[in-house]
Amino acid sequence: MEKVIDENKQGTSLQLEQKQDNTKKLFIESYGCQMNFSDSEIVASILSNEGYNTTDKLEEADLVLVNTCSIRDKAEQTVRKRLNQYNQMKTKNPGMKVGVLGCMAERLKAKFLEEEKIVDMVVGPDAYKDLPNLLKDVEEGRDAINVILSKDETYGDISPVRLQSNGVTAFVSITRGCDNMCTFCVVPFTRGRERSRDPQSIIEEITDLKQRGFKEITLLGQNVDSYLWYGGGLKKDYEKATEMQKATAVDFAQLLEQCATMFPKMRFRFSTSNPQDMHIEVIEVIARHENICKYIHLPVQSGSTRILQEMNRQHTREEYIALVDKIYELIPEISLSQDMITGFPTETEEDHQDTLSLMKHVRYDFGYMFAYSERPGTLAARKLEDDVPEETKKRRLTEIIDVQREIGLERMQRFLGKTVEVLIEKTSKRSEVEWSGRNSQNTTVIFPKENYNVGDFVMVEITDCTSATLIGKPVGYSSMQE
Template identity: 75%
Template sequence: MEKIIDEAKQGETLILEPKDTNTRKLFIESYGCAMNFSDSEIVASILTNEGFNTTQKLEEADLVLVNTCSIRDKAEQTIRKRLEKYNAVKKINPKMKVGVLGCMAERLKSKFLEEEKIVDLVVGPDAYKDLPNLLSEVEAGRDAINVILSKDETYGDVSPVRLNTNGITAFVSITRGCDNMCTFCVVPFTRGRERSRDPQSILEEINDLWQNGYKEITLLGQNVDSYLWYGGGLKKDFEKASDMQKATAVNFSKLLELCAKAQPKMRIRFSTSNPQDMTLDVVQTMAKYKNICNHIHLPIQSGSNRILKEMNRQHTREEYMELITNIKRILPDCAISQDMIAGFPTETEADHQDTLNLMEFVQYDFGYMYAYSERPGTMAGRNMKDDVPEAIKKRRLQEIIDAQRAHGHIKTQANVGQVREVLIEKTSKKSDLQWSGRTSQNTVVVFPKEHYKVGEFVNVKINECTTATLIGEAVGYSE
């Protein structure tokens, strides 16, 4: 799910309205997945109550935090460069404290403090409530670390502030952790076992967002389709639940319906889905409620059954294709996006061709494609040799990208001449005279501003397109 954040937002400095009584300043940057950005909002909320206001000026910060990603080596190298920058500023301002949050903190743990000595505190994804205690340790001159993974922490009782928001769209976390042990992925090791958040707290957060003018939310989780609330505990312990707990359990389909009904005028999105856990009742719920957006991010990673098995993906190519067929049958207008990894260990040309053939079958609307990067601590990192040469990885990746561009263009062209409902989110990056928003299918649309405003739903006639963007003109407000 790490790709649902726009690349331009990586490393974004997060800001909220200052509190007059606060005297200290927090500089916080986030990298990686949407969950990290959501977590940074939780951290800011906790630290606001500890006397911190956020700042965009690194040099004036009393506390500098970077919320980190370990999904690929490139992400970690980017964060290390930022830590070098922080420490250069710290030499000028010795009172500044530097901390690492999130998945990289969880993966490297005390190495940051003991070997590299480049930070003052290290905080894992489940330990943000311990930040006040950890800051006390730092202020007493001691290194501070808490990377204990929790079996029940969901932060459902923390009301997150909204950082650098457009006031229109927001993330709402519904699960934490992951039980799927994909061999290429660090998430189960950095975020722990999967647990779901109380649906009542989710609905309360959504209702509060609506009251504050938000028009769209994205339900977040490493694997939203495996959401299961039965009164507490890990998903893996559900079999031990009482008959009453089982009878009143809320799965993802039920949660999606509760959210759609709670705020029928608010758009509902979700990410990320896992093919092995996505059930057709979710798709049927999407078809039932107009305010649930017609887009499913459905990563497969490879089109080869042999590679899927090596990845420990709990589904086959054929099962995935059957799911796609059923989605298109139930929701003909549904956009489907993907994640693909090129050059996974032992991948052959035949395996690569299976991926390209699968892409031709699905014809994804858009996708996120990467060359395999070995991650220390994963099953693949420990047990599999990274044996596909870089040149071959790059060539295969480019072929995947080329295929996606062709399919994406077909999808955007199909919109030309159609009228699409668009939620206005911001001014277009390319012109101050145009608005930018998205369709239900998550496609970006730009059109002249005229008298319309941010946060309004507008019907736009699509006149032309690029590979990824629709260009049109507003024809009136959407009902």
């Protein structure tokens, strides 16, 4: 089962509960990674206090915001097309204001206002608290832009509004930014240096979600495994911390343990991991707790050590394989997924074969696979020629997808005849009389509704599968059911 991101797919439009006294309408869409969707919940919360209720009808919006992704050129082109659609709507509603948020705003900055003149407001990922002031600038005819990156902003004091929520699953951000300067990636430039959120604020947010009936939390960050709280400051400054700060520091393994122990009737996931930062303690915590899902997204990008070095990935092929082997040893039932880039500058057929052989060794359940796309401002764009022909990239990507599809189907079939725990999230897309949820391994499971409800933990016997879905019949509640 491969999961290939469709970058042409329209972003998700989000809704939230309405405040009676609010009179203005906000239309907000998000593109890209889970962090962007989480950030949109923060933005909606801030603007809810400024008199805005969200709407899913573009034509009635007073303010239109798009939370953007810069990871690939195709993602940016999708946003540009959407902005043109917004501006066509503005001709019918001259009072409508349009703003760009997130990574694309950070990368292009004032160009949106000065050259393209297609937006009224440009707001970087660390400037959302400045939205009320920026809206005043717009109203008074001034340029409204804030793309200043912060060394300490985590939005830990903002209670996110859960957008388009199923009332069952939620994201909780624990880190922002990234210190890993991978040569292909714009994230360190668009989201700034890595910083961790106060663990107390994380626990308080999860407590609130539990009280509201949520059953599963995904701890979120660009690199959750490097989470480190020591009373404030960037991770890179940890050596300067006092002895007291170091003695009371909380790392990711400790945070994960604390969450699983304090909330035994909630399930926990996390994303994303960086192989160089995933330590044995984290794997042991996952193995120890039933309510920590047995699934890890473990991006590798290439199976060639030479290409990994060109990418400035801080691990080799051999180190990655050793980590995976240890994970399987301690958690045999684990599912792993990958990010893979093919056609990186200087990649040879031997490098490509190294990637295919790595995939066959690791046996990922699914993956996110792309041909290399040069991003302006990255080290690769400045130092390396994009020298792999497009036709070669396409052919290699097809081969990678084919290998993943074959392995993924085999990995799906391992569940046949077994009984798995499923958290019901929604009605199945294929039938109104079936539920859809995920098992611990992050695989979608569908089964007859019977007398179960959204939010129930149900044991399901797996009787069939497709390349992407498990099909079964319910046999009763799981021990997680309260």
